[in-house]
Amino acid sequence: MSNHLGMLRSPDGATKAKKRVGRGQGSGRGGTSTRGHKGHQSRSGYEGKMNFEGGQMPFARRVPKFGFKSPFRVEYQVVNVARLQELADAGQLADGVVTPESLFAIGAVSKRSQPIKILGNGDITAKLSVTAHKISASAQAKIEQAGGTVTTNG
Secondary structure, eight states, X not given: OOOOGGGOOOOTTSSOOOOOOSXXXXXXXXXXXXXXXXXXXXXXXXXXXXXXXXXXXXXXHHSOOOOOOXXXXXXXXXXXXXXXXXXXXXXXXXXXXXXXXXXXXXXXSSOSSSOEEEEOOSOOOSOOEEEESEEOHHHHHHHHHTTOEEEEOO
């Protein structure tokens, strides 16, 4: 056997021939064509129920249930004021304006559709005009103390 990638094949005995059913009595799989006699599963068009496990207690009913996930939970992308200061120092914030769109454009947040919350971790000296979906009280105080403005849009 060649070591050429295009010449690979399964070793002998690893693959079986396809079971050809309904090809006459001489094939050994004629007559009922391996479906057995009578019953729903022997008929054409039979589709089993999703997750049906043959009468055994289904997995979804066997495992214990616990916890709760609120369908109304809002997951925010977090940006700290220290990060805003880094971006300002690097000259990435045009005219000191911070918006969700500008943060996404410079890569400070990864998702355009997920809301943004500004948190007060770190220090800020840059005078910024910050617009975000939510802003913590400490972040708002630090930004305004540095001479900036804060607006929320959500």
